[in-house]
Amino acid sequence: xxxxxVEDAVGTVLAHDMTRIVxxxxxxxxxxxxxxxxxxxxxxxxxxxxHYLYVLDLGADQLHENDAARxxxxxxxxxxxxxxxxxxxxxxxxxxxxxxxxINVDALLGVNKMDNIIVATLKNNFPCKEGEIIAATRIxxxxxxxxxxxxxxxxxxxxxxxxxxxxxxxxxVGAVVTGSEVYDGxxxxxxxxxxxxxxxxxxxxxxxxxTVPDDIAAISKAVLELKSLGCELIITTGGLSVDPDDVxxxxxxxxxxxxxxxxxxVLPGAMLMVSRLDNIPxxxxxxxxxxxxxxVFDLIFPKFLAGEMLCQDDIAEMGHGGLCMNCxxxxxxxxxxxx
Numbered sequence: 522x523x524x525x526x527v528e529d530a531v532g533t534v535l536a537h538d539m540t541r542i543v544x545x546x547x548x549x550x551x552x553x554x555x556x557x558x559x560x561x562x563x564x565x566x567x568x569x570x571x572h573y574l575y576v577l578d579l580g581a582d583q584l585h586e587n588d589a590a591r592x593x594x595x596x597x598x599x600x601x602x603x604x605x606x607x608x609x610x611x612x613x614x615x616x617x618x619x620x621x622x623x624i625n626v627d628a629l630l631g632v633n634k635m636d637n638i639i640v641a642t643l644k645n646n647f648p649c650k651e652g653e654i655i656a657a658t659r660i661x662x663x664x665x666x667x668x669x670x671x672x673x674x675x676x677x678x679x680x681x682x683x684x685x686x687x688x689x690x691x692x693x694v695g696a697v698v699t700g701s702e703v704y705d706g707x708x709x710x711x712x713x714x715x716x717x718x719x720x721x722x723x724x725x726x727x728x729x730x731x732t733v734p735d736d737i738a739a740i741s742k743a744v745l746e747l748k749s750l751g752c753e754l755i756i757t758t759g760g761l762s763v764d765p766d767d768v769x770x771x772x773x774x775x776x777x778x779x780x781x782x783x784x785x786x787v788l789p790g791a792m793l794m795v796s797r798l799d800n801i802p803x804x805x806x807x808x809x810x811x812x813x814x815x816x817v818f819d820l821i822f823p824k825f826l827a828g829e830m831l832c833q834d835d836i837a838e839m840g841h842g843g844l845c846m847n848c849x850x851x852x853x854x855x856x857x858x859x860x
Contacts, residue, residue, distance in 0.1 A: 523578050527566050530558045533576035534585055536663075541569045555586055555610060555663055583664045586610035592670050593658045596677040597632065597640060599685035602655070610663070614656040620686035621827035622647040622655050628680040635673060637661040642684065644860045648823040649686055656684055689826040691724035692754045695747030699760040699769045701734040711811040712758060716818065723826060728752050735760055740772025748776075748798055754825055757805045761792040769805055770794060778803050782833045786840030787859075790817025795831055802830060814851050817843075820859040 525533070534557055541551030551569055552562065558574070566574070579585060584592070587607035594604045594612045605613040616622075624645040632640050642656040649655055677683060696716070702708045712730060720727055728750050733739040740757070747755050760769030774780060778796035785793040792807035802825055810816050820839060821831060842860045854860075 524573050524575055527563055527572055527574055530566075530574045530576055531560050531563070533558050533574070534579065534663075536575045536577050539566065539569060539571060553609060557585075557587075577664060579664060582667050584667050584670055586660050586663050586665070589660045589665050589670055590658055593632075593638065593640065593660075593673060596670075596674040597629075597658070597683040598656075599682045602684065602686065611657055611659040613654045614658070614684060616649050616653055616655055616686040617651065618686065618688045619651050620649055620688040621823050621829070622649050623685045623687055625680060625683045628677070628683045631676065631680070632673060632683070635669070637665055638669070638673060640683075646824070647860075648854055655686065687827040687829075689723065689823070690828060691726065692826065693728050693750075693752050694720050694725050694754045694756060695728050695750060695752035696730040697740060697743040697747065697755070697757040698730060698732045699735060699740055699757060699772070701736075701766075703759075704732050704734040715811050716756065716758065716806065719818070719822065723822070725754075725826075735766050735768055737768045737772045737775050740769055741775035744773060744776040744778070744798065744803065748801060753801065755798065755801055755803045757803065758810065759806075759808045761794060761805060761807045773803055773805055781831065782836050785817050785836050785843070787817040787820060787836075787843035787845075789813045789815075789845060790820075793817045793821075793836075795821070795836075797830070813845070813847070815845055815853045815858060819853065 535552055535554055537554050538550040539552040542548045551565065587610060590607050590610055590612040594614050598614055601617060603615050603617055622643055622645060624642055626645055629640060632638060637660050640656060640658045696712060698710055698712050703710050710732060717727055729747060731743040731746065733743050744755060757769050757773060760767040770783065773796055776798060778798040780794065780796045783794040785791060789809040790807060794805035796803040806818055810818050824831060839859060842857055845858045
C-alpha cells in the first residue's frame with residue numbers, strides 16, 4: 522500500500538472506503554474499498570478533501586478481488602452460464618434457461634477447501650428458472666496471488682465442469698386417470714387443476730387424458746394407446762394402495778412396462794411407482810397428489826423434464842429431506858423438501 526497524489530491515482534485500487542457527508546442528507550461511502558480509480562473520480566475525490574490516496578500497488582503476481590472472482594466463475598462454470606459484473610468483489614453465476622442444476626459436489630468441496638476462495642451455490646438438482654442466480658463466488662481478501670487462481674483453474678480443468686444446468690424439455694404427456702368412482706362420475710376428476718396444471722406450467726402438452734375403471738385390461742389398453750400417440754411421458758393416477766380393488770400397478774405391467782421401483786421414502790407420495798415402457802417413462806402417482814400442494818411428483822418431475830431417468834438409488838436418497846412440512850404458506854422449492 523502506498524500514498525500518492527489523487528491526480529496520479531488513475532488505474533490504482535483504493536485500499537479503504539472513502540466517506541462522503543452531506544449535512545442532513547447523506548453519510549456513507551462515496552468510493553468503496555477495492556474501487557479502481559478513474560479520471561472522472563478525481564473531482565469528486567477532491568470535493569471530499571482527498572488530495573492523497575492510499576492505494577494498492579498490485580504486482581503481476583497479484584489479482585484484485587474483482588478479477589479473481591471473474592476467473593473463478595469462468596473456471597467452474599459451463600459455457601452456457603452467464604455472470605454478473607463484480608460488485609464489491611462478488612460475481613453471481615446465472616442460468617440463461619430453465620433447467621436442473623447439476624453440481625460436481627466433490628469438486629466444489631475441493632474448491633472451497635482452497636484458502637481464501639469461496640463458491641456458494643444452490644443445492645444440487647435444484648429446479649431453476651430462467652435468469653436465476655445459481656451460485657456466487659468471491660475471494661476473502663482484497664487481493665490474492667495469481668498463482669492460487671491459476672491452481673484453481675488447473676484443478677477445474679482436470680475435474681471437468683463443476684456447475685451446469687441441464688435445460689428442461691417440454692414433453693408430450695399422456696394421462697390415465699384410474700378409479701371406478703371417477704369413471705362412473707360419482708366423484709370429481711381432479712387431474713386438470715392439480716397435475717394437469719403443473720404439466721402446463723412446465724410448458725408440456727397434455728396429448729390425451731383417458732379415464733378408466735379399476736380394471737387391469739382397461740388400464741393396460743389406455744397406456745398402450747398413449748404410447749401409440751407418441752407420448753414422451755405417461756402418467757397414471759390412483760389405484761396404488763394395498764386395497765385389492767387397486768390394480769393400476771398390474772395394469773401398467775400388463776401393458777409391458779418394466780417396473781423400476783414401487784414405493785418411495787417421500788411423504789406425501791409413499792406409493793409412487795416408476796416404470797419404463799420401451800423408452801417411455803411411466804410415472805404412477807398415488808391419490809395424495811390430488812390433495813397436497815407438493816408431493817413426490819414435484820421432486821421427480823424436473824428430472825424427467827431434464828431427460829433423466831430415476832433408478833432405485835435415486836429414489837432411496839430422496840428419503841433425506843423427503844418429509845414435507847406442509848407449511849401454511851408453501852415456499853417450495855425454497856425449502857427442505859427434497860433437499
